[in-house]
Amino acid sequence: MAMTPLMSQQAAAWLLEAGCVEVRTDAPFVLPSGWASPVYMDATRLISLPTIRRELMKQGVQRLLDAGALQGLSAVAGGESSGIAFAAWFAEKLDMPLQYVRKRAVGSRQIEGTVEPGGKVLLVDDMVSAGQYKLSFIDALRAQGARVEDLFVVFDYACFGSDAVLAQHGVRVHALCNWQDVLAMAFQRGGFSVEQLAVWQTFLQDPAKWSLAHGGIGK
Template identity: 55%
Template sequence: MTESYIPDACARAVATALLDTGCVAARTDEPFRLPSGWASPVYIDCRRLISFPQVRRDFIAKGLQLLRDRKVVPGVASVAGGEASGIALAAWMAEALDLPLQYVRKKQAGQSRIVGVLKPGDKVLLVDDMMAAGQSKVGFCKALTAAGAKVEDLFVIFNYGAFPPHPALEALNVRVHALATWHDVLAVARERGDLNPRALEELAEFLEDPARWSRDHGGIGAMGAER
């Protein structure tokens, strides 16, 4: 599947920009250990995007177009960013939509994890920079729901597109919208030679069976995905 996969124009442009801005890192010796317990040969750091104004404007425009195409925007009353990496992205998206902004703390501080004014019953779009399995997104969604918000959609720049969603995130029925995945990055990197041949081979092997790759490299796998 990874050999024949062809990204659409939007995903190709996003993957290209992520590579060009140095957001993509690959290892062939020691895997990356993600907070969720998964092991991966690649890592994405979308936090770098705050330093590239043209790229971040383009990503926000592409994200809004994706959300409009999927009929997400109508009814959205505010935009909430996940601490910390999602705050800037949420602010730019809220500004473009002329909507109120909140952000969700990772941990309780005072009486609420929500910073900003949130009206009970409002439909809130949750925004973060990336998602692997979605464990942290579960906490953000639950905090917003506890404050009275309706959370139906999550927007991220990048979704690993490899690991099964956290069971609790699936149970919340939150739809995930992303501009690109590792499949897109692999396709572009193959064409342009952004990664060395060994790294490309390792990424392709990982995407063929992420659970097995993770398990074989000391992370959780299919048997440990409940973590």
């Protein structure tokens, strides 16, 4: 069963139900990558919500199966720190070895766990925005001999070019939903003001222009 718009909407609904979405109409969020955005996704809240996280992980496994990303898989790796819990749930569900990758090496070591040279590793994190910070995890795994071809995230901003950035490095992004999905569900469910929805829509019409106009980068 392929990932369908209905499944993306369900994932978006779960993220809204979990309280993961925040919208500002005054000062924007400035992401670590430098992009400015009026909306922010705090997917780490899911670690405290077992029912929702189980459903999302089930959907994630199906998404990866449909894409062929689990074929020949040797291990699952989580990015420090938010990706570690998600990777652990995946590794347990798939009965796979687990590693986690630090943002920076501690001493001479950046990866915890045993990496099998030549083995295919699925990188897992909670979300991706611009994609640049995922490259440090990918580079560290590849330096130890792992093959990294796929990244799974629950949520993809899908407006800052992350897919293109990672594709240049031979990595496919697999996400359950993005801001367009969440916005569509927010209109259905309510819970946000007219002003919040308006600024959210304006941002998604031209994220680069919006970011530049609010003190962020534009490319």
